[in-house]
Each structure stands twice: as structure tokens, then as C-alpha cells.
Amino acid sequence: MDIAHDVTQDNQPTLTTEGRRQSGSDAGEAVASTTQTGAAALRDPRVYVFDVAERPWQGVGKSGLAQKIVRRDDRTGHSFGFMSFDTLTRTGVHQHLGTAFSYFLAGSLTDYQGTTSAGQLGINFAGSTHDAIAYQPTLTVGRMEGPVAYGADVTHSLHAGNRHGNFENAFPDHLPDLSVSLDAVQVSPTRVAGLARRLVYDYAHARTERRMTQMLLLPGTVVPCHRLGALVDMYVLAGDLQIAAHGTRHSAKTSDFVVMEPDAQVTFETRYGASLLVWADGPSTWEDGPAAPELYGFTAAHGDPLRFGNRAPTSFDQADVPRG
Numbered sequence: 001m002d003i004a005h006d007v008t009q010d011n012q013p014t015l016t017t018e019g020r021r022q023s024g025s026d027a028g029e030a031v032a033s034t035t036q037t038g039a040a041a042l043r044d045p046r047v048y049v050f051d052v053a054e055r056p057w058q059g060v061g062k063s064g065l066a067q068k069i070v071r072r073d074d075r076t077g078h079s080f081g082f083m084s085f086d087t088l089t090r091t092g093v094h095q096h097l098g099t100a101f102s103y104f105l106a107g108s109l110t111d112y113q114g115t116t117s118a119g120q121l122g123i124n125f126a127g128s129t130h131d132a133i134a135y136q137p138t139l140t141v142g143r144m145e146g147p148v149a150y151g152a153d154v155t156h157s158l159h160a161g162n163r164h165g166n167f168e169n170a171f172p173d174h175l176p177d178l179s180v181s182l183d184a185v186q187v188s189p190t191r192v193a194g195l196a197r198r199l200v201y202d203y204a205h206a207r208t209e210r211r212m213t214q215m216l217l218l219p220g221t222v223v224p225c226h227r228l229g230a231l232v233d234m235y236v237l238a239g240d241l242q243i244a245a246h247g248t249r250h251s252a253k254t255s256d257f258v259v260m261e262p263d264a265q266v267t268f269e270t271r272y273g274a275s276l277l278v279w280a281d282g283p284s285t286w287e288d289g290p291a292a293p294e295l296y297g298f299t300a301a302h303g304d305p306l307r308f309g310n311r312a313p314t315s316f317d318q319a320d321v322p323r324g
Contacts, residue, residue: 009201044246045261053255057084058189061156064089064134067142070257071233074253077161080233080257085109085134086211092154093131095167096176098146100124100159103182103235103277107138116179121200126207128176129169141235143279146207146269184213191293195219199297211297215276217241222269226295234258239274241266258270 012134057066072078077098077218083090085107101123102109110115111130116122124130126146147161154164178201185198198214210230217223217239234241234257241252245266252258260266265287280296 015153033270033288041277045245045264047245047248047250047261047264047266048259049243049250050252050257050259051255051310052082052257055183060158062158063088064094065091065158066155067158072160074101074161077144077159079142079144080259081142083140083142083158085138085140087136089134091132092156092157093129093151094154094159095129095148095169096124096126097149097163097202098126099208100128100202101143101147101201101212101279102140103142105139106133106138106151109138109140110133111176111229113175113177114246116177119181119183121180121182121212122175123178123180123201125174125178125205126168126199127171127174130176134156141277143233144240166280178216185214190295192221192223194218195223197297202297209298210282211278211280213278213280213297215274215278217270217274219271219273220269221273223267223295224289225265225267227287228260228262228264228266228282230285232260232284232296233279235277236261237274237275238276240270240272241272241274241276242269247252258318 028299036046040062050071051068052068055068057068059066062097066084067081069079069081073079084104088268091109100118103121104116104118106118108115109122109132110116111132113130122140138272148159149163149165152164152166159201181198182200185200187196187198189196196216198216199211199216202210202212203212213239219224234252236252236254236256236258240254241258241259242265243250243252243260245260245264245321250258262282278296280298283294283298286295
């Protein structure tokens with residue numbers, strides 16, 4: 001049985017109904033509310049936790065390919081969830097029309113540039129054109145930020161918002177992949193006690209200003225309340241996470257997906273420690289506590305208020321520039 005999904009309006013997340021844990025609300029009602037406009041849509045932004053580990057895999061129209069998607073929008077090509085590849089399964093030649101991420105939990109994919117394997121984040125850019133094959137069973141966490149073009153002869157729908165037709169690689173000298181080994185990325189301390197962060201990808205040369213980070217939380221870490229300026233997606237790579245938003249608490253564990261809507265006021269903590277993969281579509285602002293640098297890695301040039309604890313300094317001499 002496929003996981004159902006609805007297309008939503010006004011850039012709200014497109015959420016699936018199965019596998020979701022949402023405290024204090026009926027799951028079906030929650031999905032319906034994200035599709036409404038006008039007065040009915042005036043509600044607190046929500047946080048959703050998806051436990052899909054035991055849910056059945058969704059077929060995509062080709063043997064050896066399957067997925068478990070928690071957020072999908074075929075209009076924009078945006079999606080978030082698991083992708084699975086059996087041995088000797090090919091994706092088929094395709095061209096990315098937006099940024100795409102695959103974090104390899106197991107296995108590997110190989111294209112003409114090389115191989116991206118377990119523990120690495122594979123990044124494809126708008127215009128990246130390739131055909132990838134799995135030489136071993138492979139599981140990835142995928143976040144797609146745009147549609148994908150396939151040849152007219154391709155019938156499967158691995159990606160949201162597939163386009164079918166003829167295309168060429170207009171920039172053959174531009175290699176399709178950026179493969180980042182997370183363990184090789186420098187860990188930076190933050191002003192939040194017990195929280196360290198890897199800035200994995202800052203969207204350099206992309207069309208959007210976003211961030212992809214790995215957050216590492218020691219046991220007992222509490223991240224203070226902050227307001228999200230845009231959609232934030234998380235994957236709990238390991239550990240536990242408790243999230244409080246607008247008077248409701250949510251619990252997430254290893255292998256859960258988390259979707260947090262724009263304008264949500266959230267705080268989160270861990271009892272036993274956590275490792276999180278985080279995609280933030282915009283910066284956040286702190287709601288209380290001491291001024292601190294932005295949480296999700298949106299460091300910026302001098303003079304940007306985000307660099308000065310969410311307030312513009314009257315002068316550089318008077319500015320209390322955060323360290324960390």
C-alpha cells in the first residue's frame with residue numbers, strides 16, 4: 001500500500017498520512033488542515049514526526065527501486081524520505097532541475113564520475129545529468145529540491161515531479177556529483193552548551209540561500225526556543241530527540257523523519273544524545289535567552305543582523321560579536 005500524500009498550497013509542506021506521530025491531533029485532520037486557505041488555515045505552525053521503519057515500501061514502477069516518502073509535491077519536485085536500490089538497479093539517465101541530496105546509510109551508487117558510498121552525502125546540482133547504478137543493496141535518505149527530467153522512454157517515477165522528454169547535457173565539463181564524507185567535515189562548537197555542528201553544504205552557487213548541517217548533541221543538551229524562518233527537515237541519524245512547539249511535545253528516535261513548518265516556535269532536547277541531519281530553508285531567530293549566532297549555520301558577512309545576535313549593531317566598536 002502506498003503512503004498517501006496531498007499537494008498543499010502556499011508553500012506549506014506536503015505531508016503523508018502513514019507512519020506519522022503527531023501529539024494532540026488526528027492525523028487525517030492534520031493533513032487536511034495544511035491544504036486549506038483563508039481563515040481556516042490560521043493555526044499554529046506544526047511539527048511532524050514520521051516513523052516509517054515498519055511501513056511497507058512504495059513501488060515506483062521499476063523493479064529494484066522503492067521509497068518511503070514523508071513529504072512530496074509533484075508540482076515543485078520537492079520530496080523527503082528513504083530511497084532503496086537493489087543490486088544492479090539503474091536509475092536511468094536523468095537530469096536534475098534543482099538541488100538534490102542523498103545521504104548514504106548503506107551501500108553505494110556509481111555514475112561516470114565515480115562512486116558515493118555509506119557515510120557520504122551526495123549532492124547533485126541543477127543541470128547535473130547522469131545515470132547511476134547500485135552494485136550492492138543501497139539505502140539513502142533523499143531530499144529533492146526540484147523536479148527531474150527523464151527521457152521519453154523512461155516510465156518509472158523515482159523522483160517527485162518527473163518530466164519526460166528529450167534533453168542534452170548543456171555543460172558537459174560540469175561533473176554531476178559533490179560527494180562529502182561527513183566524518184571529514186570539521187566539527188564547530190556553538191554557543192549552545194552540548195551542541196556542535198558540521199556545516200556540510202552552504203548552497204554556494206545555488207539559486208537558493210539554505211543550509212545543510214549535521215548537529216551533534218551530547219546527552220542532556222537543551223536547544224533554547226527559536227522561531228523558524230522557513231521549512232526545516234530533519235533525519236534522526238542516531239539517538240533521541242524531544243521537540244516542544246506551541247505547547248505540544250513530540251518524540252523522535254533513530255531513523256525517524258521530522259518536518260517543522262515555517263514560523264514554528266520550537267525548542268528541542270535529548271536525553272541520551274543525538275546525531276541529526278538537518279536541512280534549513282531559511283534562518284531562525286532566538287525567542288529568549290542570550291543573543292547568539294544563528295542556529296542552523298547561516299553565518300553571513302559583517303553588518304548582517306544575524307551575525308550580531310539578531311540585532312543590527314549601532315557601530316562595530318559597540319557590537320558584541322559572538323564567538324562560536
